[in-house]
Amino acid sequence: MSMDKEYNIDELLIKSTLLQKDRLKNVDKRLILLCIKVNEYLNSNTVYKIKITEGMRTKEQQEYLVKTGKSKTLNSKHLIGKAFDICILKNNQITWNFDDYKAVSIHFKRIAKELNISIFWGGDWKSFMDGPHYQIEE
Numbered sequence: 001m002s003m004d005k006e007y008n009i010d011e012l013l014i015k016s017t018l019l020q021k022d023r024l025k026n027v028d029k030r031l032i033l034l035c036i037k038v039n040e041y042l043n044s045n046t047v048y049k050i051k052i053t054e055g056m057r058t059k060e061q062q063e064y065l066v067k068t069g070k071s072k073t074l075n076s077k078h079l080i081g082k083a084f085d086i087c088i089l090k091n092n093q094i095t096w097n098f099d100d101y102k103a104v105s106i107h108f109k110r111i112a113k114e115l116n117i118s119i120f121w122g123g124d125w126k127s128f129m130d131g132p133h134y135q136i137e138e
């Protein structure tokens with residue numbers, strides 16, 4: 001994909017209203033573009049906003065999450081910049097309701113498809129549904 005030719009992602013990110021966008025530092029540029037586009041769409045068309053809660057993670061952070069039961073794997077895509085987590089605001093209120101994460105995931109999937117980016121939503125994991133999580137599939 002020659003996305004850098006079509007999009008100046010660094011510039012788009014500077015202009016973007018995406019909340020806590022600095023947390024996308026060193027994350028795959030395709031995922032950054034996706035977040036920017038989904039944020040734009042949600043802000044103009046829905047009651048939702050998204051906030052980036054985590055992008056890159058260190059090995060130590062990952063080990064801690066597994067120990068505390070918040071993650072099931074030491075091979076997380078967060079370690080290689082191929083994943084991010086969001087928090088959703090509905091009418092400017094933080095929500096952890098899975099239905100809201102599902103509603104937003106539909107827009108992530110649709111816009112990813114339009115951008116020709118292959119993603120996986122953590123809410124589609126059968127054993128450990130992770131509504132805030134998105135990762136790129138290679």
Ligand SMILES: [Zn+2]
Pocket residue numbers: 078083084085132133134
């Ligand atoms: Zn995650």
